[in-house]
Amino acid sequence: MVNPAWLRSFCTLVHTQNFTRTAEQLFMTQSGVSQHIKKLEGFLGASLLDRDANGFELTEAGRRLYQQAQPIVDSLAHLQEQVMADPPHQGRVNVISPGSVGLQLYRHLLGFQQQHQGLIIDHRFAPNGSIESAVVQKHADIGLMTQIPQHPQCAFNDVGREQLLLVTPASESVPSLSALEKLGFIDHPDGHHHANLLLSANFSDFSSSQQIPVRGFSNQIGLILEPVSLGLGFTVLPQHAVASFAKPESIRVHTLSTPVYEPLYLVTSATTQRPARVQVLLEEIRAWLKSG
Known part of the structure; x- marks a missing residue:
């Protein structure tokens, strides 16, 4: 693989048209620049410069190399900037x-x-x-x-x-545990966990969500309250899920004596x-x- 430092020396030399100014720009010696050009020519097996008493001109191989090498040198020059870039909004x-x-x-x-x-x-x-x-x-x-x-x-x-909320159909008034058992539970992935937390804190006769029959299940958070709104059961959900339901008039959120938070x-x-x-x-x- 070609040495990028050789390419940089070559492209800089093409820009400056002068070995001394190239060496100054690259913080090198003039002989160091010459060595880079010779090594690049040896690697490619082609002469890149036509030298004379007044300076040099690019050979055809030199012109083709410059066209291909300059974008590479430019990209390497900005490599650190690109790697270290850390925009906050992109x-x-x-x-x-x-x-x-x-x-x-x-x-x-x-x-x-x-x-x-x-x-x-x-x-x-x-x-x-x-x-x-x-x-x-x-x-x-x-x-x-x-x-x-x-x-x-x-x-x-x-x-x-996030507060856990007891949600029933809109027609349900102040719920008792027996009323909830009759109504049945609309389950969801965290349903039994949420029900155990909230109901155990508010109903002394509650032992486990297993004592309440399950009337349905949904794993789509936006659909859990649909069967509740149709009178098919009750559920327990975090407040953000309840607040996002599109038909709040069809459900009732009950304020219990002991709030429970997740x-x-x-x-x-x-x-x-x-x-x-x-x-x-x-x-x-x-x-x-x-x-x-």
């Missing part, structure tokens, strides 16, 4: 979160992307275990979790909490240096959670 950021907070967060991030259209935001929904794995495997730059990550390669901060943790890789664009989006998400 490039892809991969975000992964639970569906509940993600429903409203994604809308906010789209607004942020409108302001900084050099950003590419990839936002996906997943359960806690998948979120942790995605951060560890570098598939996600930023994760939101409702449980503390256990993997040592995860760094996390407590950034807020924590939110902002999760990143503990082993990877964050690009500026990731840091900017982290700060934006923190500010949004704080304002909410």
Whole structure:
């Protein structure tokens, strides 16, 4: 492979048309420049310069080499600048979160992307275990979790909490546990976990979500309240998921005597240096959670 330093000396010489000025620009000796040209000619097996008493002219091989070499020399000259460039509002950021907070967060991030259209935001929904794995495997730059990550390669901060809400059809008045058992439960991936947390804190006769018959299941966060709105059962969801439902008049959110909250943790890789664009989006998400 040709030595880039030889190419740089050759292209500079073509610009200056003078060995002495080339040596000065490159902080070399004149003999050093001459050696680079000779080595380049030896490597290519072709004469690059026609020398005479007044200086030199490029040979045909020299002209072709200059046309090919100058873009390479220019690219190498800007290599460090390109490698070290870290623009705060350009490039892809991969975000992964639970569906509940993600429903409203994604809308906010789209607004942020409108302001900084050099950003590419990839936002996906997943359960806690998948979120942790995605951060560890570098598939996600930023994760939101409702449980503390256990993997040592995860760094996390407590950034807020989300209230769990009991949601029934609009026709349901103040619910008793017996009324909920009769109504039945609309399950979802975190359904039994959420139900156990909220119902155990508010109904003394509640022992386990297993005592309540399941009337349906959905793993799509935006669809869990559809069967509830049709009178097919009740469910327990985080507040962001309830706030995002398109038909609030068809459901009823009940205020229970003991509020229950689920924590939110902002999760990143503990082993990877964050690009500026990731840091900017982290700060934006923190500010949004704080304002909410």
